Amino acid sequence: MDKSNFRFDDKVVLVTGSAGGIGKTIATAFGKAGARVAICDINRVAAETCLKELRESGIEAMYFAVDLSKKGEPQRMVSDVVDAFGKLDILINNARAGERLELLEDTEENWDITMSVGLKASYFATQKAIPIMDSQGGGNIVNISSVSAHVISSGSAAYHVSKSGLSQLTKYLAVHAGPKNIRVNSVSPGxxxxxxHRNRFKSSDNVNYRTRAEQCHPLKRVGYSQEVADAALFLCSKAASFITGQEIIVDGGLIIQDQWALLSNKTHTTDNI
Ligand SMILES: NC(=O)c1ccc[n+]([C@@H]2O[C@H](COP(=O)([O-])OP(=O)(O)OC[C@H]3O[C@@H](n4cnc5c(N)ncnc54)[C@H](O)[C@@H]3O)[C@@H](O)[C@H]2O)c1
Known part of the structure; x- marks a missing residue:
């Protein structure tokens, strides 16, 4: 394996929703691999903390305040990042908004914000980024989707629809941007x-939830933000140079399980092998 394939020196990476959560881990991972990172988020306070941490670990980073639910903002965000850094090589559409409201409690406001931040903003940020990447000879785009694009869990219909929309958007964009040497892929976390949240998850008053969460995965554990970041890094790396329009599901096997076995209370453990 050529380790240089996983270096991003001189690359500029824009990550939406990167003030915290998975987006922050993705931004940090690219930064540690040599990239300059644009933290784009609505949450200024969290973003300032994130920026401080990144800079303390030697990563070159800037914060760009943006409300991705507003018309024109995704495009302005991309322009601002290019004005500040002089280029844009990688765009990670990661931000999400909205609540997980059940069918009968859901509202039009919740539907609008979920779709605008999670789906529409990804499209218009990408639309703005493509000519810029084209003028530089190519680039990479990764949409952070979800297993909710494939299976139905409790909560927001709009979330499920926005994520399945991202899957089709990924393929659409991959076809249209491919001739410009721009690859478009997605990562779907479980x-x-x-x-x-690690400490809270591991706390002693959380044993029941933790055990159930771990048991419903074939790998018998939940996933961590770094594992989503690693998939995004791989897709943007030279090691994935012939991969476009694809999705990597990072879910420890959660959605491929034998549902009938679960129904009959049989779980797949090493004892069954
Ligand atoms: N955490 C999980 O288990 C999980 C599972 C599947 C998919 N995902 C996906 O991974 C991505 C990151 O998830 P997370 O759990 O870190 O989410 P999160 O809710 O912790 O973070 C989302 C970020 O988006 C920002 N944001 C919200 N509204 C915005 C707006 N209008 N404009 C700009 N920024 C805005 C928030 O400030 C926040 O920093 C999301 O796309 C999510 O759907 C997460």
């Missing part, structure tokens, strides 16, 4: 414990 049950991920964000870095900032």
């Amino acid at each position: 049950l991920i414990v964000q870095d900032e």
Whole structure:
């Protein structure tokens, strides 16, 4: 394996929703691999903390305040990042908004914000980024989707629809941007414990939930933000140079399980092998 394939020196990476959660881990991972990173988020306070941490670990980073639910903002965000850094090589559409409201409690406001931040903004940020990447000879785009694009869990219909829309958008953009040497892929996380929630997840008063969460995965554990970041890094790396329009599901096997076995209370453990 050529380790230089996973270096991003001189690359500029824009990550939306990167003030915290998975986005922050993705931004940090690219930064550690040599990239300059643009932290784009609505949450100024969290973004300032994130920026401080990144800079303390030697990563060159800037914060760009943006409300991706507003018309024109995704495009302005991309322009601002290019004005500040002089280029844009990688765009990670990661931000999400909205609540997980059940069918009968859901509202039009919740539908609008979920779709605008999670789906529409990804499209218009990408639309703005493509000519810029084209003028530089190519680039990479990764949409952070979800297993909710494939299976139905409790909560927001709009979330499920926005994520399945991202899957089709990924393929659409891959076809249209491919001739410009721009690859477009997606990463679909399953049950991920964000870095900032690790202690809570591992706390002693959380044993029941933790055990159930771990048991419903074939790998018998939940996932971590770094594992989503690693998939995004791979897709943008030279090691993935012939991969476009694809999705990597990072879910420890959660959605491929034998549902009938679960129904009959049989779980796949090493004892069954
Ligand atoms: N955490 C999980 O288990 C999980 C599972 C599947 C998919 N995902 C996906 O991974 C991505 C990151 O998830 P997360 O759990 O870190 O989410 P999160 O809610 O912790 O973070 C989302 C970020 O988006 C920002 N944001 C919200 N509204 C915005 C707006 N209008 N404009 C700009 N920024 C805005 C928030 O400030 C926040 O920093 C999302 O796309 C999510 O759907 C997460």
